[in-house]
Amino acid sequence: MLGATGTIGRATVRALLARGHEVVCFVRPRSDAITIPGATVRTGDVSDPVSVARDGFRGEHFDAVVSCMASRTGVPRDAQAIDHQAHVNVLEAARSAGVTQFVLLSAICVQKPLLAFQQAKLAFEAQLTASGLTYSVVRPTAFFKSLSGQVARVQQGRPYLVFGDGRLTACKPISDADLGAYLGGCLDDEARWNRVLPIGGPGPAITPLDQAEHLFALLGRKPNIRRVPVGLLDAIIGGLDVAKRIVPRLADKAELARIGRYYATESMLVLDPATGRYDADATPSTGSDTLFDYYARLVRGEAMAERGDHAVF
Template identity: 70%
Template sequence: MNETQPLAGGVRVLVLGATGTIGRATVAALCARGHEVVCYLRPEAEAAGLPEGVTLRRGEMAQFAPEALRGERFDALLSCMASRSGLPADAWAVDHDAHLLALEAAQAAGVGHMVLLSAICVQKPMLAFQAAKLAFEARLIASGLRYSIVRPTAYFKSLSGQIARVQAGKPFLVFGDGRLTACKPISDRDLGAYLAGCLEAPDRWNWVLPIGGPGPAITPRDQAEWLFKRLGKPVSLRQVPVGMMDAIIGGLSLGGRILPGLRAKAELARIGRYYATESMLVWDAAAGAYDAEATPETGQDRLFDYYEEVITGKARVDLGAHAVF
């Protein structure tokens, strides 16, 4: 493949992770650009919501080469696949091992470009799933294949789990004063369009690409204040001390030495604490701070417009594995 030429419309793209909300949006964006899309799904995966004309193939990752590639030509491999729980075994099996298998098979088949959906949180790694993602990113970068590694900020769905709480008259949960973290949320549609556009934009080749939606950066307290104002209710916050989470993690970790089942709960608690205390923005290591201004933006969809759609019944919150609360 010519490294200086973008992929024109009509190329063949093999997609992993197509049945998630981001995967579906990405497949729709690829089809809208005129690409030929083949989705490789788990045998039991539900394909509802994928556009007509998409080719569906099913199988386990161990059969990726014979069942997904089938000896055919593909121009690009695009993955929205991710572990569901973030627990160590799941993360290494999916975020690293399954991706590595797909990468090696794609290279052997002559695929020229891989677009990888990663996560902005790997820039400050403290958790097992972040280590797994970073390890695969390094393998992809070293592979010699043209790559686009996309690290999005927070998703709309991951910031919408408390709408129903507030509607039911319950307080909005925040950690600390609600201003510990901030993000530039990105919609599935805008992220799907950005991922699909990586095939055609030379300035997105062979780069790690942090990306958020339209600014400004939003804190949990901003989210709460908007929701209560929209619903005509006085602001009601339940402030959770971060130290309480530390105590829970400590207790679960101690118990995990005796009861293995508690180890997983401790890791999930650590994941929750991470998202409660770390912003989903570009990390400036030199300054030791997150930088909203340095966090690139894309798209037009805004979080509070999505909140309005959820409140009026035009959209439904599909939390899946991305619920914060």
């Protein structure tokens, strides 16, 4: 199991254990002790093929690899190192360990690959699907944590920010628990084998405006929504692209701005290649947790938002 210390990774480990699997988690070394209840934890460096084989697989036989591993920032250097090369390292070691099945958490946004991390994910997807292993490539829609960054600001009395009219994009958000259960099920459900699997959470697709209106309703307040022009992001990106010629380290900030613009303007739904439009009806759903139920738990203080690295706000 890779990526076991992230929120989705932890949920996936719980789902695998609940299904009776023996789980070994390969994680980065840290100064504090790492424990994952019910699982064996091994530490090493996924960027080093020797460490993957020596510290991860240890010459033992494994039936399957499940990966929830992803680059933290999505900038080109990190994307190439983690989203692509680290997975290649694991795939090669997995073959030697007798692995016959590989479940990969990818992302639905690779359907329209305009960014470095999307290209890196697609490159590994291609290698995995050509590897001869039984594979499941899972492409989820938006995560609850990535859509919850404005709950605290609204509770503080500040406006909810949307791009354009708030209806530029839509998604079917999926919870960590529901996604973890789906990933775990890929090991046993033959209908999910050797397939690329887009997946969203339950219910209809929702827009940023829907999210804002529901949040204000939960708080019993009149909606206070501020519309931000997409052109603002374009101006920021343009300025950083110019500035990075003088200060190269600004290249990463420019890429992060492009990632923000992508999520602000592209829906996280199945893309119809014939029409170039996103199709909510064609986006499969799973689970029972809804984003609005999660918002209610946040408002009541029963949950804490763990924001994703690619959250726009």
